[in-house]
Amino acid sequence: MTDGSVNMLRDFAEVLRRSGIGPSPAELIDAVHALTVVGFRRDDLKAALAATLVKQIAHRKQFFELFDDYFKLEDGEAAGKGRRQRRRGGGGGEPRVSEELGLGGRGRRREEPPERRNSTPSREVAPRRTDARGRLVATLGKHLPPERSGGTYHSSPLDRPRVESLSHRRLLHAQLSDLTADDSEEARALAAFLARRLAHRLRRRTAAYRRGVVDIRGTVRRSLSRGGALIEPRFRRRRRRPACLLALCDVSFSVRTAADLFMTLLAPARMFFRSVQTLAFVDKAVPFEIENGRLVFDGTIDLDARSDYGRALKCFWEGANRQLVNRDTVVLFLGDARANRLPPRPDLLAQIATTARCLLWLNPERVDRWNMGDSMMAAYARYCDAVICCDTLEGLVEATRTALLSPARGRSHEWTAVLASDSFRRDP
Amino acid sequence: MSSTWTLSELQTGLRTAGYVSAPHIDMALFLALALQKPILVEGPVGVGKTELAKAAAKLLGSRLIRLQCYEGLDESHALYEWNYQKQLLRLQSDSLRGATWSETERDIFSREYLLPRPLLSAITSPTRVVLLIDEVDRADEEFEAFLLELLGELQVTIPELGTLRAEHSPLVLLTSNRARELSEALRRRCLHLPMELPDSSRELEILRLRVPELDEQLRLQAAKFVANLRAMALQRSPSLAESVDWCRALAALGARELDRAIAKDTLGLLVKLREDREKAARAVEKLPRKADTP
Known part of the structure; x- marks a missing residue:
């Protein structure tokens, strides 16, 4: 394998790093080894680099685009050179990435003209490659955070999680009400990533709970077959009925972005609950799901109507959906509690709270706006086990984490910690 | 770093083994054999991840050793365990015949008293095997970290015996349903093969x-x-x-x-x-x- 091909791969890896795919040096070495056995046929090259350099499914599409961009530029120029050589009678033939870049393909490299043989491949292709790479990096730079678009970029494992980029950090801390349409798309993708990470962290957190406590008697009994050596501990699992989750989301215009992101974050809920039901409401409650990133309602709902919490609660509690609430149900309410001067009917919420295992309210408005104007948060808060402010994506993730831990908590004094730390609760 | 298989041979071989492959699958398998690297196969349930390992074993004429991962899986279930009952019997018999402790200790921590689990079986196998570490995303992070030595160096370390290196490098396939994100360290050591539902x-x-x-x-x-x-x-x-x-x-x-x-x-x-x-x-x-x- 020539220096030219190694340099080419190194440059391509740098482009990948700048775009956030970031192959490590070890992966780059694997790629070089792969090329020595695969050769330089375009499709093989692409598949081999994908297998060795890209380790996340989410990065594959971007990798293929970058590969096509990077090698298309070279190919186009290579084709021009090939034509020029043919005109000069200097051979050339079908343009090929490996040949034109001075790469050594396994038994596939053709006879080179004397002038090319005399010059080192890397020197020959360096200016073209620099131009091509320069154009590509200049294009990529538009999409990079400001401090990364210039200067040296060092990839490290810490740089890889997507939340680490500046734009994502901004999205995490921005007020949900201030997000633009473009932001919302990006925030949804980020929320999907955060949901997966949340699921992973919660699985670890709840592992000890699921495992239970050490059963001393059982452990001693088991050790008898091994001469009394306490080698394998035995655990006593906590017997608790698995909880069901019911999420009621206000999808009126003012909180629709929050509802959308909340549903994305709620994706891993099925791992922690026996069943998950989602209902949306503006002035009445209908079941809904997220399909292809969009809210899909199983029934008619007027999204442009003014939100009417009292009517929605009445419609829910006196309709067929009432059976969804029982002593195993964790009820999540997402809404700004703005009843538009209509009767709020907190008494119905009190009945739901009495029946359910626990009731959490997530409010996507800033705390200082609660109880201002037509906000009825205080009237509802007195019946909730916890009221959590989630005016940013970060807050929403934290609120979802709290909600997903609820099966392990139940309705008990443990909620006090949540109330004291990041919640607001006030009697009217 | 050589493979006796070509890409086209692998493709036809997999088909003969009852597996309809795709170019990126052939390439991953080819590189895994050529570079002796494990493959991390990621994708939703039921797209043929486990079947690929079975087909590869059939193709190579190798034994398939399968380790099904689950929460709480540890090295005693995955790598090896000492045969405690046998060790106790030996201790009792040695004490009756008055053997010294140094003799006994040397004997009871030898391979004779070791119960090999799937990973050790794959490493010590006298012939090349296909090792399938199924649903690695179900295992704990600690176990994932434990796998790194095996995946990176094709060797395992047993404190009492030392480091055992594979005589015949097994073809290692790890599958994941993406129930959780796997660590960067594990991904780095593997070739990546995403699998989706076929068209x-x-x-x-x-x-x-x-x-x-x-x-x-x-x-x-x-x-x-x-x-x-x-x-x-x-x-x-x-x-x-x-x-x-x-x-x-x-x-x-x-x-x-x-x-x-x-x-x-x-x-x-x-x-x-x-x-x-x-x-x-x-x-x-x-x-x-x-x-x-x-």
């Missing part, structure tokens, strides 16, 4: 290979019906494995064509959630009624 033409080819007894017309209808179900965005779309099972069921029932009655009776093989059954029933309603037999 309709490849699915048809798979059904043709796996359920040859099914009528071609019925196979086409079945593939189209499954594609319709997947387009309905069910909470749990039918996987490829379920599609194959369903076609086998249709063949076993002697069906000639896909009508409403037989689809309704066998829908449980494709749709496994109560919430999805109502939606799937709509797709069933679009099928023709059973033609009256004369």
